[in-house]
Amino acid sequence: MSRLTIALLPGDGIGPEVVAEGARVLRAVAERWKHEIELREGLIGGCALDARDTPLPPETIELCRSADAVLLGAVGGPRWDNPAARQRPEQGLLGLRRELQVYANLRPVKVHPSLAVASPLRAERLEGVDFVVVRELTGGIYFGDKRREQLPHGGERAIDECVYTTSEIERVTRVAAQLARTRRRKLTSVDKANVLETSRLWRSTVTRVLRDEFPDVALDHLLVDACAMQLLRDPRGFDVIVTENMFGDILTDEASMLAGSLGVLPSASLGDDVEGQRARRGLYEPIHGSAPDIAGRGIANPVGTILSVALMLRHSFGLEQEARAVEQAVAATIDRGCVTADIAPCGARSYSTADVGGAIAEALTSISRQVHSRA
Ligand SMILES: NC(=O)c1ccc[n+]([C@@H]2O[C@H](COP(=O)([O-])OP(=O)(O)OC[C@H]3O[C@@H](n4cnc5c(N)ncnc54)[C@H](O)[C@@H]3O)[C@@H](O)[C@H]2O)c1
Numbered sequence: 001m002s003r004l005t006i007a008l009l010p011g012d013g014i015g016p017e018v019v020a021e022g023a024r025v026l027r028a029v030a031e032r033w034k035h036e037i038e039l040r041e042g043l044i045g046g047c048a049l050d051a052r053d054t055p056l057p058p059e060t061i062e063l064c065r066s067a068d069a070v071l072l073g074a075v076g077g078p079r080w081d082n083p084a085a086r087q088r089p090e091q092g093l094l095g096l097r098r099e100l101q102v103y104a105n106l107r108p109v110k111v112h113p114s115l116a117v118a119s120p121l122r123a124e125r126l127e128g129v130d131f132v133v134v135r136e137l138t139g140g141i142y143f144g145d146k147r148r149e150q151l152p153h154g155g156e157r158a159i160d161e162c163v164y165t166t167s168e169i170e171r172v173t174r175v176a177a178q179l180a181r182t183r184r185r186k187l188t189s190v191d192k193a194n195v196l197e198t199s200r201l202w203r204s205t206v207t208r209v210l211r212d213e214f215p216d217v218a219l220d221h222l223l224v225d226a227c228a229m230q231l232l233r234d235p236r237g238f239d240v241i242v243t244e245n246m247f248g249d250i251l252t253d254e255a256s257m258l259a260g261s262l263g264v265l266p267s268a269s270l271g272d273d274v275e276g277q278r279a280r281r282g283l284y285e286p287i288h289g290s291a292p293d294i295a296g297r298g299i300a301n302p303v304g305t306i307l308s309v310a311l312m313l314r315h316s317f318g319l320e321q322e323a324r325a326v327e328q329a330v331a332a333t334i335d336r337g338c339v340t341a342d343i344a345p346c347g348a349r350s351y352s353t354a355d356v357g358g359a360i361a362e363a364l365t366s367i368s369r370q371v372h373s374r375a
Contacts, residue, residue: 002317004317005038005066006068006069006071009043010047010073011290012089012290013077014074014290014291014353017295017302019071021353025329029309032365035319035322040063042059044072044089045080045089045090046080055075056095056096056099071309071312072093073286076290100271100283103271105137106315107133108131108132109130109256111127111259111260113127114334115259118342119259121257127236132183133252134175135247135248135249136164138168140164141245142246142249143245145160162198172242176240176242177240179240180240186239187210187241188242189203189242190223193223224247231258253287262304262342264301264343266304267284267287270282280315288304301343329364329367333360
């Protein structure tokens with residue numbers, strides 16, 4: 001039995017709807033496997049701006065630092081979209097990633113066979129697709145200096161700096177190469193080395209780390225534009241992709257279409273092992289945003305959040321059996337057609353966010369019985 005404290009940050013838009021289902025599955029895991037799990041809620045993003053006049057209140061940082069792991073929904077929405085605003089919801093999320101030093105964002109992309117029809121790609125291209133994008137999460141253009149300047153003869157100039165250091169590239173490369181070692185031992189590094197200086201440093205650093213520390217992992221390099229094309233042409237060819245912050249953000253939204261919907265992809269953001277702690281600190285969240293177009297209607301897909309819970313059980317707590325059981329429960333629920341509208345086949349019945357979350361928690365009960373009876 002484990003005693004675990006998990007911070008829940010529902011955030012904005014559909015965030016609270018999907019995090020409620022993630023929490024339901026966490027409670028189900030705790031009950032079936034006899035773990036003690038304490039869930040503590042905090043504010044982040046637009047709702048924190050409204051309540052506390054900051055997108056990342058100090059008590060949220062403290063809550064996340066003292067927790068064993070964090071489950072987050074999404075932040076942002078049109079209500080807080082004023083471009084002239086001093087503070088924006090997204091600053092809460094970027095600030096939290098930096099505070100927790102979770103620099104490696106793992107985004108697994110797997111196509112569930114019964115969801116191939118939900119993808120705009122032909123089903124035969126999707127069979128067996130199974131890769132992980134490791135996105136660098138605390139550097140690059142999202143974290144560089146930003147400014148605007150008035151030009152003397154009218155108009156403005158906007159500047160976003162993109163900065164990477166050798167050590168930032170080395171540490172995320174090691175996470176990706178270690179992961180490749182547990183899979184098909186193939187790493188694709190994605191950059192724009194024909195144009196960007198940060199990408200040239202990226203390429204030479206990744207090459208050196210692989211040569212010196214992971215000679216058993218095959219490495220290739222792709223320019224980001226070619227990678228965007230290859231993801232559609234031959235997605236089966238990828239095993240682990242490592243790339244910088246913005247490229248990873250964009251490529252994984254594209255990759256979500258292989259899996260059928262943005263709503264089904266999970267993510268795990270990991271830092272280094274925390275000295276003296278049993279759990280590896282991690283921030284877990286679906287890759288989608290706050291989806292204001294469907295917020296409050298009870299139709300958001302909770303699968304990305306629930307699969308993020310499985311990643312949390314695996315990466316932060318080492319609970320592999322429980323993680324697999326959650327993944328099996330998701331697969332079984334999809335197989336029996338209990339899915340939200342974004343992935344329901346044309347003309348088929350779709351279910352609410354809570355229906356799907358409830359069905360997954362129920363499926364978990366029968367899977368846990370089988371597991372326990374085998375033990
Ligand atoms: N990590 C985050 O918190 C995060 C990430 C991306 C965008 N955002 C913010 O979210 C807001 C909306 O951004 P956007 O519309 O570009 O991206 P989005 O991911 O919120 O939505 C894109 C499309 O996908 C659909 N979608 C997303 N998640 C879904 C789910 N779980 N189930 C069913 N359909 C789903 C939406 O309905 C929408 O049509 C913006 O304020 C943006 O800044 C936040």
